[in-house]
Amino acid sequence: MPLPGEPLRPIDHSAVGSGAILTRMDVALTTRNEAEMIASILGGDPERYHELIRPYERHVYRMALSFVKNEADAEDVAQEAFLKAFHHLASFRGQAKFSTWLISIALNEARSRLRLQSAVRMESLDEGPGEDGQISPALLRDWREIPSQALERKEVRAMVRAAIENLSPIYREVVILRDMEELSIEETAAMLTISTASVKVRLHRARIMLQKVLAPQLKSSAPQRRWFPWS
Amino acid sequence: MVIECKHVWDHLSGYLDSSLPADTRALVQKHLEHCEICSAILDSTRNILILTADDRVFEFPVGFSERLHARLNEEFHRDTGK
Numbered sequence: 001m002p003l004p005g006e007p008l009r010p011i012d013h014s015a016v017g018s019g020a021i022l023t024r025m026d027v028a029l030t031t032r033n034e035a036e037m038i039a040s041i042l043g044g045d046p047e048r049y050h051e052l053i054r055p056y057e058r059h060v061y062r063m064a065l066s067f068v069k070n071e072a073d074a075e076d077v078a079q080e081a082f083l084k085a086f087h088h089l090a091s092f093r094g095q096a097k098f099s100t101w102l103i104s105i106a107l108n109e110a111r112s113r114l115r116l117q118s119a120v121r122m123e124s125l126d127e128g129p130g131e132d133g134q135i136s137p138a139l140l141r142d143w144r145e146i147p148s149q150a151l152e153r154k155e156v157r158a159m160v161r162a163a164i165e166n167l168s169p170i171y172r173e174v175v176i177l178r179d180m181e182e183l184s185i186e187e188t189a190a191m192l193t194i195s196t197a198s199v200k201v202r203l204h205r206a207r208i209m210l211q212k213v214l215a216p217q218l219k220s221s222a223p224q225r226r227w228f229p230w231s
Numbered sequence: 232m233v234i235e236c237k238h239v240w241d242h243l244s245g246y247l248d249s250s251l252p253a254d255t256r257a258l259v260q261k262h263l264e265h266c267e268i269c270s271a272i273l274d275s276t277r278n279i280l281i282l283t284a285d286d287r288v289f290e291f292p293v294g295f296s297e298r299l300h301a302r303l304n305e306e307f308h309r310d311t312g313k
């Protein structure tokens with residue numbers, strides 16, 4: 001976090017502590033031969049599928065949960081996605097990383113579950129607040145709390161979760177893929193079958209919406225003693 | 232050329248992703264250097280990105296893995312039993 005007067009640097013996603021998912025996945029991949037695992041699963045040893053998917057369980061579950069919003073449904077969606085991936089494993093040709101392929105299956109599973117849910121509620125899948133106009137961020141003095149410390153508080157985790165869940169689906173998807181799963185803009189666009197320009201616009205709006213909702217809540221929940229002394 | 236706060240806000244996401252064209256980035260950068268409001272917005276947005284990327288936000292349920300692998304085993308045995 002920059003000090004006043006220090007040049008502001010762009011975020012380095014790879015340096016975001018425990019959130020560096022794909023970086024960690026990539027590290028895992030260097031010590032795992034996934035192509036070999038997949039070949040032996042397809043060759044008649046399904047037991048190796050357990051080993052293949054273990055590093056991705058959390059990601060698939062988290063993606064499901066941010067869509068369907070309750071734990072039981074999320075677990076169900078995640079299980080279905082893993083079963084589907086198993087049954088379609090022969091169609092994985094190594095054109096993408098296995099993790100990316102798996103995430104796209106989980107995305108489709110979560111989307112179709114969400115469509116079932118919202119068919120009941122008649123919620124539009126495309127409209128979000130401020131879709132046409134500019135979304136203004138919350139104006140406040142700097143919130144200086146260290147994010148990793150803030151997350152030690154249960155209510156902060158709940159706030160962040162609720163804010164992501166309350167985004168409308170088109171915004172939630174880009175946040176999940178880009179900011180949670182840390183795919184690139186291009187990978188996000190490919191997975192959602194939209195242009196990179198659309199990804200950028202949606203991402204921008206989603207991030208400003210999250211800032212607008214979360215910054216005031218986080219600031220008011222922050223204990224004074226955890227603030228940096230200069231604020 | 233000087234840009235207004237409102238226009239800076241349009242570029243925050245691109246700024247955080249380092250995806251702005253060099254001239255736009257320079258304008259935004261210059262504005263941020265002496266605008267406390269926009270700097271605060273940028274910092275809070277950056278913090279929020281760090282929060283959303285954190286694994287702890289969406290907690291992993293106890294027993295998830297065991298239930299998943301048990302279900303997979305059922306599926307494997309169902310398939311081989313055919």
Ligand SMILES: [Zn+2]
Binds near residue numbers: 237239266268269270
């Ligand atoms: Zn400004």
